[in-house]
Amino acid sequence: MKLHFLGTCAGTEPMLDRKHTSFVIESDGRLYWFDAGEGCSHTAHLMGLDLLSVCRVVISHTHMDHVGGLGNLFWNIRKLTTVGEKRPTRFDEIELYIPNLETWDGIRTVLNNTEGGFATQFKIVPKLVEDGVLFDDGVMRVTAFHNHHLRHNEGEPWRSFTYRIECEGQMLVYSGDLGS
16 A cells, blocks of 8 residues: 655645645556646646556645546546556445535536546546445445534534544544634
C-alpha cells in the first residue's frame, strides 16, 4: 500500500506550491481516490500515477476545497482514453461515493456541455454516502461515519463524513474536516 498526498491545503486562500485536499491510496495496481481538491489529477499525473487505474473516488463533503478538481479528474481520465495513445481504463466502472448527489449532478452537467457530450469508454457510478460500509472489494474496506462539519437538521441526510480505511493490514482514519 502506498499513500500519495496530492493536496494538503485546507479551505484557505491559494497558497504557493500547495493544492487543496486530496490523496490516493495505491494497492494491487488500483488507485483509490479520497477527495478531489483543485489540481489533484494534474499533480497525480506529474507524480507518475496512472489515472487509468482509478477504481473508486470517495468524497468527504462537497465544499469546493474537496471537490474542486473532481470534474477535471474525470475529464483527464477521459482525455487519456481518447487522445494520443488512447489507452483504456483498467476498470469499466469508476464508483463515486459522494454525500450530496446534487453536487455530482452539477459537475456532470458541466462535463456534458464539453466536447462530445463527455462520451466515455468507462461508466461513472455515483453512490450516496451514508453511515456504514461503503465497499469492501477484497483489497480495501471503507466505512463511513457522519461528522458535524456541516450543519445537520433532523430528518435530513448527513452531508459530511469521516472514513475508516482498511487496506493490507493497515488502518487509517480520514476526515476532510470536523465540526465541534
